[in-house]
Amino acid sequence: MNVSAKTGQLPGPLTTVLAIAKCCHPIPCLAVSLFAGMFAYSSGLPLDRALWILLAVLLHQLSVGFSNDWLDFAVDKAARRTDKPTVSGLVDVALIKWLSLSSAALALVVTLGLGFWALAVMVFLLLVGWAYNLGMKSNWTSVIPYILGFGSIPLYVGVAATDLYVGVAATDPFLVPPWTVLVAALLGISAHFANVLPDMLEDNLTGVNALPHILGQRISAFVIGCTALLATVIVITQSTKVSFELAASGLAVVILLVTVASILSLKPKPPRIVFPLLMITALVNVVLLFLGSDKF
Numbered sequence: 001m002n003v004s005a006k007t008g009q010l011p012g013p014l015t016t017v018l019a020i021a022k023c024c025h026p027i028p029c030l031a032v033s034l035f036a037g038m039f040a041y042s043s044g045l046p047l048d049r050a051l052w053i054l055l056a057v058l059l060h061q062l063s064v065g066f067s068n069d070w071l072d073f074a075v076d077k078a079a080r081r082t083d084k085p086t087v088s089g090l091v092d093v094a095l096i097k098w099l100s101l102s103s104a105a106l107a108l109v110v111t112l113g114l115g116f117w118a119l120a121v122m123v124f125l126l127l128v129g130w131a132y133n134l135g136m137k138s139n140w141t142s143v144i145p146y147i148l149g150f151g152s153i154p155l156y157v158g159v160a161a162t163d164l165y166v167g168v169a170a171t172d173p174f175l176v177p178p179w180t181v182l183v184a185a186l187l188g189i190s191a192h193f194a195n196v197l198p199d200m201l202e203d204n205l206t207g208v209n210a211l212p213h214i215l216g217q218r219i220s221a222f223v224i225g226c227t228a229l230l231a232t233v234i235v236i237t238q239s240t241k242v243s244f245e246l247a248a249s250g251l252a253v254v255i256l257l258v259t260v261a262s263i264l265s266l267k268p269k270p271p272r273i274v275f276p277l278l279m280i281t282a283l284v285n286v287v288l289l290f291l292g293s294d295k296f
Helices: 013-023 026-042 047-071 073-078 093-112 116-134 140-162 178-206 211-215 217-238 244-265 274-291
Strands: none
Touching: 013 047, 013 093, 026 047, 026 140, 026 178, 026 274, 047 073, 047 093, 047 116, 047 140, 093 116, 116 140, 140 178, 140 211, 178 211, 178 217, 178 244, 178 274, 211 217, 217 244, 217 274, 244 274
16 A cells, blocks of 8 residues: 655555556656657658657666666655655656566567667667666766767668568668767767766765766856767768758757756756756757658
């Protein structure tokens, strides 16, 4: 029986559903999934194939998101993180554990239909995401899973497009442009620093000392801005089909978002809106890739 620490009452069905949704970290979960699906479709894959990839990546993101709240439960409880649904009693941590493991299994099952190499990349993506939650987020290596995880999404799309397993994908090998991997990795770095900043005070109480903690708030704010802006510059200079008007508009939006995010990052207690701002920046880059593709 799970009783809410805030109300002392059993949570209702809607409250439980919303608590579960919060445990999966919905903003990055949906952002990364949309990135994969839109990148796949803009690269020439049929819509059903792109949606298949989106579903697989969504399940991967659900597994990693749920595992974060499950594996951190004891630490979050010790730090009295009542903003966490598992700590506040809105949802049972055992359920979150089951959802994490089930999502990982489903991600692998869905990926089976995308090919052997896609399955291999999905296993790698799961290992990287779980490695972060199992300890890498607490030391200087914290940014590595974000670089590898985000950077591998275009590669996952590429191998899924080639399909060496069931023979229902593109007949010609699909080679991902190296610059798209670099863009994804840069967005991963920016997202990591933006994600860590709001929790710095709480992290100090629980012994977390990730790379943003080591570098400090000022340098972290600089990294957030530079990596996000550099990603956009690469997109508009390397994607030859993006018109000048579209490139200029996209760059202007990104500069605005990055400026606001960087300023907020320098506050004594950075607000959580910094991370969504960076996710919107990532979405702008995906839209630039999408509108600059042969689909338009």
